[in-house]
Structures are given as C-alpha cells and as structure tokens.
Amino acid sequence: MNYNLSNLDPYAFEKLIQSITKAIIGNGAISFGQGADGGREATFQGKAPYPSVTEKWDGYWVIQAKYKMVQRETDLKDFSWLKVQIEAELKKYKSRKTKVVKPDNFLFFTNIRLTAVAKTGGRDKASKLEKSLEKDYNIKHIKIIGYDDLVDYLNSNRDIATTFASFILPSDIIHELHDRLKLQNTKNVKRIHDALTRFLELEFKDNTQSKLDHAGKLTSDKVNLDKVFIDLLAVPDNKFVIEQKPAKFVKRIVEVGNLVHSGLSC
Numbered sequence: 001m002n003y004n005l006s007n008l009d010p011y012a013f014e015k016l017i018q019s020i021t022k023a024i025i026g027n028g029a030i031s032f033g034q035g036a037d038g039g040r041e042a043t044f045q046g047k048a049p050y051p052s053v054t055e056k057w058d059g060y061w062v063i064q065a066k067y068k069m070v071q072r073e074t075d076l077k078d079f080s081w082l083k084v085q086i087e088a089e090l091k092k093y094k095s096r097k098t099k100v101v102k103p104d105n106f107l108f109f110t111n112i113r114l115t116a117v118a119k120t121g122g123r124d125k126a127s128k129l130e131k132s133l134e135k136d137y138n139i140k141h142i143k144i145i146g147y148d149d150l151v152d153y154l155n156s157n158r159d160i161a162t163t164f165a166s167f168i169l170p171s172d173i174i175h176e177l178h179d180r181l182k183l184q185n186t187k188n189v190k191r192i193h194d195a196l197t198r199f200l201e202l203e204f205k206d207n208t209q210s211k212l213d214h215a216g217k218l219t220s221d222k223v224n225l226d227k228v229f230i231d232l233l234a235v236p237d238n239k240f241v242i243e244q245k246p247a248k249f250v251k252r253i254v255e256v257g258n259l260v261h262s263g264l265s266c
Contacts (some may be wrong), residue, residue, distance in 0.1 A: 003154055003161070003168040005111045005147065014041050016164055017109045020150070021063050023157045024050055029063070041065045043103075057141055059104025064089060064108040078112040079122045083129060086144070090137050105141045114146035122146065200230040 008016065018031040025048040032040050044061040049129050051057070066085045068078065086108055114122035126144040134142050154161040156169075161168065190237055231248040 003151055005150065005168055007167045008067070008111070008164075010065075010069075012164070012167060013111060014065045015063040016160070017063065018042050019163065020109070020153050020157065020161045021107075023160060024153065025046075025061065031060075041109075051143070057105045059140065060101060061105045061107065062103035063107045063109065066108055068110070068112050075113070075115050075122055077113070079125055082108075082110055082112055082126075082144070086129070086133070090133060090139075093137065102137070105138060105143075106139055107143050107145060107146045109150065111147055111150070113148065114144070151192040 005016075018029075020091055021029045021031075021042045021044075025044050028046065029042045029044040031042045040062050042061075042063040044063075045059075047056050047058040048061070059242070066082060068081060089108075090106075093100065112122070114126050116123055118124060125145070126146070130144060132140045134140070231250045233248065
C-alpha cells in the first residue's frame with residue numbers, strides 16, 4: 001500500500017515519526033514537542049531491537065525528521081537537499097554554545113524517495129553517506145530512513161497508519177464517506193454531513209491564523225493571516241486608472257478562476 005505523505009506538514013510528519021519510533025524502538029523513547037528541542041524529535045537510552053532482533057544497537061539514540069515540502073525536481077536534487085540537511089544537523093554538535101550529548105545511534109527519517117538504481121540511486125548514495133558521516137563525526141551508527149522504509153513501517157503498524165489516515169489515505173477516506181452517504185439511512189447521512197461541516201469549519205478557521213508555535217513560540221495567542229499579509233492592487237499594463245479603483249490581485253485571480261471553472265469567458 002502507498003501513502004500520500006505529501007499531505008502532511010513538517011509538524012505532522014514529526015508526530016508520525018515519533019509514533020513510528022516508539023513502535024520500532026519501544027515506548028521508552030522520549031518524544032519532544034514544538035520549540036527548541038536541540039535537534040531531536042525523540043531520544044532513547046539503552047538497547048533496542050533495531051535494525052533487527054538479532055543485531056540490537058545500544059547506547060544513546062537521537063531521532064530526527066527531515067520533511068521536504070516539494071519533491072522530485074530530480075532524484076539528485078532531493079538527495080542533495082537531504083545531504084545538506086543532515087550535515088547541518090551534525091555540525092551543530094561542534095558549534096552549539098550549550099553542549100548536547102552526541103548520540104551513539106542517529107536515525108534520520110525523511111519523506112523523500114531513495115531510489116534503488118545501483119551506485120547512482122538515492123539508496124546507495126545514502127548508505128555511502130552514512131559510513132562517511134559515522135567516520136567524520138565519530139558516531140557508531142547513522143541510518144537514513146526514506147519513504148519506502150516508512151511505507152513498510154506503516155504497513156506493519158496499521159494502528160499508526162489509521163491514526164494518520166486523514167492525511168496519508170485521503171482517497172480511502174473519501175471513498176468510504178461516499179459509500180456511507182449513499183445509504184438510505186437519512187439519520188446516518190445527516191450525522192456524517194454535520195461532522196464534515198464542523199471539521200471543514202474548524203480547518204478553515206485554523207488555516208486563517210498563523211501557526212506561531214511552528215516558530216518555537218508556545219502561546220495561545222492567535223494572529224490572523226490578514227494582519228500579516230496584504231492583497232496587492234492589480235493594475236493592467238502598469239497603468240493606474242484614477243477613475244476606477246484597481247482590483248485586488250488575489251481576489252481577481254479567484255474571480256477569473258471561477259469564471260474558467262464555470263466555462264465562462266473572462
């Protein structure tokens with residue numbers, strides 16, 4: 001089964017990785033919330049059945065999530081982006097004013113695909129990078145875990161996949177709702193309709209406000225996006241018509257889009 005991880009945002013991806021970490025390492029793994037976390041989504045101290053039940057790594061573990069919003073410009077660019085991200089995190093162990101314990105085992109989870117092409121593909125490049133960084137930073141084990149590995153983990157831990165289903169399995173959710181709405185039970189249809197309406201209303205309100213906690217500010221304060229961004233005036237051919245008030249750019253784009261969608265001329 002495939003999962004659409006592109007519907008996640010960086011924060012939701014971090015929560016997904018924290019859940020997977022507890023599944024493969026154990027509930028003793030400690031998850032970190034938003035804010036300054038010292039470059040850690042989760043940590044663990046001790047021996048765990050990873051990478052297998054026979055080869056158990058031991059020591060201090062650090063888990064990080066690296067989420068790329070836009071993927072597959074080319075496989076090379078995706079991997080180059082990931083390489084820069086990982087090296088930047090490791091360099092912090094040398095540059096931080098407040099010293100952070102360097103891990104024995106460092107797991108990097110990413111949503112990019114590590115292609116299987118021999119030598120030139122992302123998977124082989126990742127394996128080569130792991131060995132190089134282990135030597136350069138004197139870390140016992142570094143592991144880069146990509147999209148295909150995440151699919152395997154989600155297939156093996158369906159409870160986690162179900163928890164994040166609204167993000168990563170949208171087609172299944174829509175199909176199920178469609179079937180339920182076709183039922184003749186009007187009471188059931190009304191209940192689903194009301195639930196969807198409340199959900200969409202909450203999502204719309206949430207998306208109209210800036211997420212200050214993503215920047216490390218833990219507060220209940222909300223700032224509407226219309227206080228942060230403004231809609232610029234759209235003036236055709238660089239001519240300002242005094243007699244006629246210029247249209248707002250975004251508003252005009254939406255109006256034109258609606259006309260095109262309706263099959264009308266604009």
